[in-house]
Amino acid sequence: MLSKRIIPCLDIKDNRVVKGVKFLGLKDAGDPVSVAKAYDIQGADELVFLDITASFQKRKTLINLVEDIAKNIYIPFTVGGGVRDCADIRSLLNAGAEKVSINTAVLNCPDLISHAAKRFGSQCIVVAIDAKLVHSQESKVDSKKIRVKNWEVYINGGRTPTGIDALGWAKKAASLGAGEILLTSMDYDGTKDGYDIELTKAITSAVNIPVIASGGAGSLKHFYEVFVSGRASAALAASIFHYQKYTIRQVKKYLKEKGILMRL
DSSP: OOOOOEEEEEEEEEEEEEEETEEEEEEEEEEEEHHHHHHHHHTOOOOEEEEEETTTTTOOOOOHHHHHHHTTTTTEEEEESSSOSSHHHHHHTTTTSEEEEEEEEHHTTTHHHHHHHHHHOGGGGGEEEEEEEEEEEEEEEEEEEHHHHHHEEEEEETTEEEEEEEHHHHHHHHHTTOOOOEETTTTTTTOOOOOHHHHHHHHHHSSOEEEEEEEEOOSHHHHHHHHHHSSSSSSEEEHHHHHSSSSSSHHHHHHHHHHHOOOO
């Protein structure tokens, strides 16, 4: 059995780490290089860097900043934002990223997943899915009432709805060669109310590749829930780490005491 992973996230805007609620109201959270170094020292399993305005502004990722961070950390490093083609992926890998996260570009051109997976290996290709609840209703199945929910995929840093079903898109991304899915609940992002367990479980049950759950971490219990009930392979968080509510070691120690396999 593989260890579960705890992954802090650096959302980057104007060369600074920022954090908001439901993708809005962004506040400054520090210098990216300093924050990255601190998470490396704390024992993060990986680090995710997302240039959250690159796609919307139709520009490339801040590659100089990626290089600066990569030189200062010794943990796996995933970078996303503004990635449009295999040339961009190669540039980020050459800059020090181990994996590249892609959202907007692969929605517009799904074949980019298979092309990138063949060229660089599936292990390098992370498909990011920003999902928002759009439909919820009760239905009868075998005389039992159940609530059926549907989530829509958004692109351009959560600004643009696509009309694409998140569950169906996750399945397609996996079939095209994605090595991992970074799943963010737009409804729970930054709320500290816990991960969207229903969304996470729906995606993890539908694909056979690792799923990183993102959006909503606010307590130690939330991490436990997303691993046990949501079946996530990794849990990504930002606010509780940026504002020092918990350290990464505190989270990992708690989870290990609860029987979750962790690397300490």
